[in-house]
Amino acid sequence: MHDAAHGSADDVILRVEDLAVHYPIGGGLRGGGRRLLRAVDGVDLELKRGECLGLVGESGCGKSTVALSILGLQTPTRGRIVLDGQVVTGGQSLDRMALARIVQIVFQDPYASLNPRQSVRRTLEAPLRLHGMTAKSEIDGRIEAMLSHVGLRPEQAGRYPHEFSGGQRQRIGIARALILNPRIVICDEPVSALDVSIRAQIINLLLELKETLGLSYIMISHDLGVVEHMSDRVAVMYLGRIVESGDWREIFERPAHPYTQTLISAIPDPLRRAPLATTRGEPPSPLNPPDGCAFNPRCRHAEAVCRRAPAPSLDVRPDGHAVRCWRADEIAGQTVAEPSAAFNGSS
Amino acid sequence: MTAPPLIEVDGLRIDLDDGSRRTAAVEGVSFRIDRGETFGLVGESGCGKSISALALIGLLRRPLSIGAGAIRFDGREIQGLPAAEQRALRGNRIAMIFQEPMTALNPVSPIGRQIAEMFVLHQGKSWREADRLAVEALASVRVPAPERRVKDYPHQLSGGMRQRVMIAIALACGPDLLIADEPTTALDVTVQAEIIELMRNLCAERGTAILMISHDLGLVANVCRRVAVMYAGRIVEERGSDALFRASAHPYTKGLVDSLPRLGTRAALGRSKLKEIAGVVPAIADFPAGCRFNPRCMQATEICRSTAPETTRLGDGGLVRCHHHA
Ligand SMILES: Nc1ncnc2c1ncn2[C@@H]1O[C@H](COP(=O)(O)OP(=O)(O)O)[C@@H](O)[C@H]1O
Ligand SMILES: Nc1ncnc2c1ncn2[C@@H]1O[C@H](COP(=O)(O)OP(=O)(O)O)[C@@H](O)[C@H]1O
Ligand code: SF4
Ligand SMILES: [Mg+2]
Numbered sequence: 285m286h287d288a289a290h291g292s293a294d295d296v297i298l299r300v301e302d303l304a305v306h307y308p309i310g311g312g313l314r315g316g317g318r319r320l321l322r323a324v325d326g327v328d329l330e331l332k333r334g335e336c337l338g339l340v341g342e343s344g345c346g347k348s349t350v351a352l353s354i355l356g357l358q359t360p361t362r363g364r365i366v367l368d369g370q371v372v373t374g375g376q377s378l379d380r381m382a383l384a385r386i387v388q389i390v391f392q393d394p395y396a397s398l399n400p401r402q403s404v405r406r407t408l409e410a411p412l413r414l415h416g417m418t419a420k421s422e423i424d425g426r427i428e429a430m431l432s433h434v435g436l437r438p439e440q441a442g443r444y445p446h447e448f449s450g451g452q453r454q455r456i457g458i459a460r461a462l463i464l465n466p467r468i469v470i471c472d473e474p475v476s477a478l479d480v481s482i483r484a485q486i487i488n489l490l491l492e493l494k495e496t497l498g499l500s501y502i503m504i505s506h507d508l509g510v511v512e513h514m515s516d517r518v519a520v521m522y523l524g525r526i527v528e529s530g531d532w533r534e535i536f537e538r539p540a541h542p543y544t545q546t547l548i549s550a551i552p553d554p555l556r557r558a559p560l561a562t563t564r565g566e567p568p569s570p571l572n573p574p575d576g577c578a579f580n581p582r583c584r585h586a587e588a589v590c591r592r593a594p595a596p597s598l599d600v601r602p603d604g605h606a607v608r609c610w611r612a613d614e615i616a617g618q619t620v621a622e623p624s625a626a627f628n629g630s631s
Numbered sequence: 632m633t634a635p636p637l638i639e640v641d642g643l644r645i646d647l648d649d650g651s652r653r654t655a656a657v658e659g660v661s662f663r664i665d666r667g668e669t670f671g672l673v674g675e676s677g678c679g680k681s682i683s684a685l686a687l688i689g690l691l692r693r694p695l696s697i698g699a700g701a702i703r704f705d706g707r708e709i710q711g712l713p714a715a716e717q718r719a720l721r722g723n724r725i726a727m728i729f730q731e732p733m734t735a736l737n738p739v740s741p742i743g744r745q746i747a748e749m750f751v752l753h754q755g756k757s758w759r760e761a762d763r764l765a766v767e768a769l770a771s772v773r774v775p776a777p778e779r780r781v782k783d784y785p786h787q788l789s790g791g792m793r794q795r796v797m798i799a800i801a802l803a804c805g806p807d808l809l810i811a812d813e814p815t816t817a818l819d820v821t822v823q824a825e826i827i828e829l830m831r832n833l834c835a836e837r838g839t840a841i842l843m844i845s846h847d848l849g850l851v852a853n854v855c856r857r858v859a860v861m862y863a864g865r866i867v868e869e870r871g872s873d874a875l876f877r878a879s880a881h882p883y884t885k886g887l888v889d890s891l892p893r894l895g896t897r898a899a900l901g902r903s904k905l906k907e908i909a910g911v912v913p914a915i916a917d918f919p920a921g922c923r924f925n926p927r928c929m930q931a932t933e934i935c936r937s938t939a940p941e942t943t944r945l946g947d948g949g950l951v952r953c954h955h956h957a
């Protein structure tokens with residue numbers, strides 16, 4: 285299912301194979317009733333060197349759980365993660381320290397993720413010391429270089445998080461992620477908490493750093509405009525599984541899965557009025573997934589085949605565009621939202 | 632004589648009193664909304680959108696207070712009204728929904744009861760009649776199985792369902808104006824899409840005017856006919872929504888629109904660096920002299936740093952507050 289045809293082995297810096305994370309839920313005193321929440325249920329991903337892979341889907345679909353698994357902060361129930369040629373899951377796993385030198389994360393809320401009682405210098409110095417850097421001059425040099433990389437001034441190193449604006453705090457969050465020279469950075473909603481006028485600054489910075497430092501990104505965001513702008517490839521998740529993936533242009537210009545089409549048309553555009561809602565209802569609970577295709581209760585195209593087991597499998601086309609939908613061939617290419625469609629509602 | 636606008640805000644100033652000093656958090660804010668109209672207030676966090684809305688419905692609390700200006704509803708000044716009359720106005724004719732419905736809902740009362748209460752308190756219905764109307768109200772916001780759902784408590788509902796309940800409560804008494812303050816900011820875009828369509832369809836059917844507050848330019852453009860852009864406590868531009876986003880007159884509006892990674896742009900034009908707006912939004916204590924946008928504005932000249940621009944009327948009837956507007 286993980287398409288070996290695409291990208292030679294050493295092109296690939298990260299491979300996620302059949303990853304599953306199941307949380308046991310409930311059970312309580314009366315015994316029994318213990319159920320499994322399948323937060324991630326058989327995800328395959330491939331990240332190539334120097335690439336930005338967009339990961340999108342509604343909240344609760346398992347994006348952060350995938351991220352935590354890659355970072356070694358969540359033990360998978362099943363599956364393998366191969367980082368830079370090394371298997372990091374299971375018995376032979378890399379230790380946390382080694383992992384931290386390869387992959388790091390930038391969180392959504394830079395304020396919540398920074399220690400308010402630590403100056404910027406302390407925040408950046410701690411991982412360096414932990415990883416064996418002791419010479420003060422070396423540490424200072426590295427911190428100074430990193431601050432200038434992210435657009436902060438060296439003299440700001442002595443300041444505390446509350447002395448910075450939201451955008452500057454996210455710059456600190458980025459500096460912390462990069463201080464150990466990782467190869468991969470997972471950005472989990474990095475601009476969602478920022479002022480609109482600041483987002484472009486951070487997006488530009490992330491793309492610039494990717495080029496100058498030769499990084500690979502996994503970009504998690506619910507803002508498809510951001511994902512389209514930044515990604516080389518895109519994977520769409522629904523209820524713990526990938527339902528569509530492919531080259532960014534394929535995904536945005538020829539979305540094949542009804543769910544991807546729904547996500548794209550739901551984004552309101554200031555220069556275009558269009559009906560936003562093309563689906564009804566909310567995602568089902570991962571504790572109680574529907575039979576057949578997980579999207580069928582909300583899908584405009586669902587037919588009998590979609591409502592009974594088995595679930596559709598991820599069908600990989602020759603160009604690498606993969607879709608998990610029984611009816612993809614029939615509905616692909618249908619326009620999602622007519623730009624000129626009747627606009628009911630506002631006067 | 633033409634009918635007065637539904638609501639008219641004239642020169643509103645909101646003071647923030649920190650004990651030693653009084654500063655204007657919002658200043659010179661004027662706008663009007665006609666019956667059945669959709670009006671948007673857009674701007675970044677902290678620019679004064681929410682406190683302006685609270686001022687409108689008489690809910691500003693210390694350390695904030697109205698320092699100057701008039702608010703007229705249906706031609707009548709509402710600031711001086713006795714508390715009881717203000718309450719009645721809020722229940723009956725002006726309704727409000729917020730970003731986080733949990734804070735507005737009573738956690739220990741079934742949702743049906745909370746909707747029914749509106750009919751009892753504001754329309755003098757019997758509880759029996761009100762309960763029946765509550766089921767209808769839930770059905771109108773497309774909550775499935777409303778007869779059963781009326782017995783649910785807020786925590787049993789998803790965020791999207793709670794916001795539907797809030798809309799049911801808000802529209803229960805057929806208000807003339809619905810103020811929606813970031814009503815979908817906490818929701819997924821798919822759920823947002825449904826809530827927004829529900830809100831605008833219900834309001835259009837009933838002739839309810841909407842004051843929609845959001846930081847999301849796309850959302851406001853899709854809901855509102857006219858839009859005002861706030862920056863640092865002032866309205867800097869007010870236009871018909873098409874003109875506002877397609878031919879922005881204020882450098883801040885233009886900067887915001889240009890900075891967005893809009894869906895489809897890369898496919899059409901290739902990837903180019905996003906246009907940035909330098910600097911940050913100032914805190915109230917640091918509002919600069921002159922035009923408040925001047926430290927971040929590419930077009931700023933001497934006069935922008937010294938003199939606050941007045942409001943200018945544009946050819947299309949729009950308003951802009953800039954010395955060098957387009
Ligand atoms: N520690 C946990 N215990 C139980 N359930 C969890 C835990 N962490 C996440 N979940 C559940 O797993 C699912 C996926 O969560 P998450 O990966 O955070 O989604 P996303 O990042 O896409 O919003 C959700 O249903 C969430 O409630
Ligand atoms: N209760 C309060 N006490 C002090 N300052 C407040 C209070 N409420 C709001 N403010 C300040 O008033 C300004 C405008 O706030 P608000 O209207 O909430 O902004 P927004 O445009 O994000 O809705 C902000 O600088 C905010 O910090
Ligand atoms: S498999 Fe059926 S229900 Fe699922 S997305 Fe495709 S058409 Fe819709
Ligand atoms: Mg998450």
Ligand SMILES: [Mg+2]
Pocket residue numbers: 680681682812813
């Ligand atoms: Mg607000």
